[in-house]
Amino acid sequence: MQKKERKRLAEYIRQDDLFSRYFEPFLFEELPAQDMSAQGTYLEQAAQSEVYLLLVGERFGYQDAEGTYPTEREYDTATSNHAYRIAFFKYVSKREEKEDTFKQKIDRDVIRNVFNSYEELQSGVYASLVEYMTTHLILRQGPFDASVHPDARLEDLDKKLKLFLMKTFMIKITKIKRKTCIQELCSDKWRIS
Helix, strand or coil, X not given: CXXXXXXXXXXXXXXXXXXXXXXXXXXXXXXXXXXXXXXXXXXXXHHHCCEEEEEECCCCCCCCCCCCCHXXXXXXXXXXXXXXXXXXXXXXXXXXXHHHHXXXXXXXXXXXXXXXXXXXXXXXXXXXXXXXXXHXXXXXXXXXXXXXXXXXXXXXXXXHHHHHHHHHHCCCCCCCCHHHHHHHHHCXXXXXX
């Protein structure tokens, strides 16, 4: 992936009104020179990521002393730390054998998309991030009051229903057990015609 395309995509996410609230892209090339291991730094970032966006350009780059691409090490680290993985490969008619092996590994793990231009990449990343935000309840579908809060408990609902009944029907609720509160409210004796 060319640095300018990666930087352009990171800027898009940082400037988008919605994405900038929830995502902060990490680009290794934006780090200043410092007394830290390059491999340790990018692997630490991959390990800490909730969302790992894999962008593969026309070439993977270099292989380390063990014959592994840094991109593959990042991907493996993100996978072992349970990051949500999104993968995009730039269309190339033929890749080297080792690159194809890595691509096949990704295809076993996630749905991978292909792009030909930056515009296709940006559109695909947009759709993927919205999908992530929807499936993780960051964005809700449907009316707010009809959606379920991920941390809601039945005990919370019971308290609110008791308060609602006391205020609305002006009845004194004295001995409704927690577990039976919902069942009693759903029974015929509470139905209002």
